[in-house]
Amino acid sequence: MSIPAELAADVIAFRRELHAHPELDLELPQTQAAVLGRLAGIEGLEVSTGEGMSSVVAVLRGEAPLPEGTRRPVVLLRGDMDGLPVTEETGLPYAPDPAGTMHACGHDLHTAGLYGALAYLGQRRGELVADVIGMFQPAEETDGGALRMIEQGLLEAAGPRADAAFALHVYSAKYEHGRFVSRPGSIQAGCDDLIVTVRGRGGHGSVPHLSQDPVPVAAEMVLGLQSLVTRQFDAFDPVVATVGHLTAGTASNIVPDTATLSITLRTFSAGSRARLIPAVERLVRGIADAHGLGVDVRPDCEFPVTVNDPAEVDYARGVIEGLFGSEAYEELPAPEPGSEDFSEVLLRVPGAYILLGAVPPGQDPHTAPTNHSPLAVFDDAVLPRAVEALAGLALGKGPVAL
Numbered sequence: 001m002s003i004p005a006e007l008a009a010d011v012i013a014f015r016r017e018l019h020a021h022p023e024l025d026l027e028l029p030q031t032q033a034a035v036l037g038r039l040a041g042i043e044g045l046e047v048s049t050g051e052g053m054s055s056v057v058a059v060l061r062g063e064a065p066l067p068e069g070t071r072r073p074v075v076l077l078r079g080d081m082d083g084l085p086v087t088e089e090t091g092l093p094y095a096p097d098p099a100g101t102m103h104a105c106g107h108d109l110h111t112a113g114l115y116g117a118l119a120y121l122g123q124r125r126g127e128l129v130a131d132v133i134g135m136f137q138p139a140e141e142t143d144g145g146a147l148r149m150i151e152q153g154l155l156e157a158a159g160p161r162a163d164a165a166f167a168l169h170v171y172s173a174k175y176e177h178g179r180f181v182s183r184p185g186s187i188q189a190g191c192d193d194l195i196v197t198v199r200g201r202g203g204h205g206s207v208p209h210l211s212q213d214p215v216p217v218a219a220e221m222v223l224g225l226q227s228l229v230t231r232q233f234d235a236f237d238p239v240v241a242t243v244g245h246l247t248a249g250t251a252s253n254i255v256p257d258t259a260t261l262s263i264t265l266r267t268f269s270a271g272s273r274a275r276l277i278p279a280v281e282r283l284v285r286g287i288a289d290a291h292g293l294g295v296d297v298r299p300d301c302e303f304p305v306t307v308n309d310p311a312e313v314d315y316a317r318g319v320i321e322g323l324f325g326s327e328a329y330e331e332l333p334a335p336e337p338g339s340e341d342f343s344e345v346l347l348r349v350p351g352a353y354i355l356l357g358a359v360p361p362g363q364d365p366h367t368a369p370t371n372h373s374p375l376a377v378f379d380d381a382v383l384p385r386a387v388e389a390l391a392g393l394a395l396g397k398g399p400v401a402l
């Protein structure tokens with residue numbers, strides 16, 4: 001059974017409305033109002049909004065009969081809502097005007113898809129055993145909206161803590177149109193940024209021995225990091241350390257007081273992430289100490305590794321293959337190097353993060369502009385499939401024994 005044509009058209013129209021008005025970060029007032037407007041049409045939905053951010057949580061109660069000695073499972077479905085500070089260059093008729101922000105990561109499709117899934121589940125609630133939490137999230141790209149929603153009670157929104165959680169993410173390139181892609185275990189990298197400030201003492205460049213020069217110390221840290229990566233970490237559980245920004249001083253003849261390194265660390269397992277951050281701190285402190293200088297280390301952004309539960313990936317694969325055939329699912333051989341704050345949900349609730357190919361027709365997935373590009377185009381013809389898959393993931397869950 002596929003979703004009604006009327007609902008499919010409504011979901012695509014909603015996506016285009018959202019696409020024309022992208023908003024950034026935690027405050028998405030127009031997007032939130034549009035979501036609330038659509039959700040108002042779904043009977044019996046319990047809707048609440050976040051504090052200090054434009055999140056929306058919607059709970060839909062299953063009405064299928066429940067056997068004695070069981071309770072309803074709670075299934076969480078996520079749709080993120082924020083755009084990016086990118087000037088769209090696709091030429092699409094519904095591109096934002098004025099330009100300057102863009103749904104360049106396809107979160108407009110996620111928001112519309114989650115609305116569609118709730119609307120469809122609303123029509124089929126007599127067959128729905130589960131209670132469903134719809135998580136409309138701001139600030140996926142920036143400020144960790146998922147963690148804030150968890151702190152405001154997201155996981156317990158339906159009563160008992162969510163039993164399973166799922167999110168889809170569309171890709172404008174890389175994966176075949178309409179194909180669902182996932183893997184058990186790590187699927188997106190962990191990301192940690194550190195700001196390291198080397199504290200010396202400035203002076204005249206001609207007499208460095210009368211000052212404490214932070215520049216060669218910072219340089220040693222840059223090189224030491226690369227040795228740390230290859231000498232202390234398993235090549236089959238790789239880590240990435242990049243110093244993307246390095247600043248010190250004002251003129252050739254002045255020893256500066258400080259030097260600053262901005263480091264991004266990427267990891268693909270919780271174990272490596274737990275070891276890497278202290279190892280980098282130890283390295284920079286040790287190098288500074290060896291030269292008699294001080295150092296401050298400040299974390300700047302922290303995203304855990306996104307880890308899929310193997311049993312929930314198996315379940316999701318079964319649901320997707322049951323709906324669309326075995327061609328519709330592909331197992332990813334290695335994690336994606338980007339990061340995702342659905343990781344915060346998956347740290348607490350077993351679930352699966354699943355990619356969905358939305359490359360426009362006629363374009364080669366290997367050469368099409370990628371997510372975050374001003375030229376990225378996401379084909380919303382995949383939306384009915386996304387809606388059906390999300391709804392299917394909720395419909396497939398049976399009662400939980402008490």
Ligand SMILES: [Zn+2]
Pocket residue numbers: 105106107140169
């Ligand atoms: Zn995204």
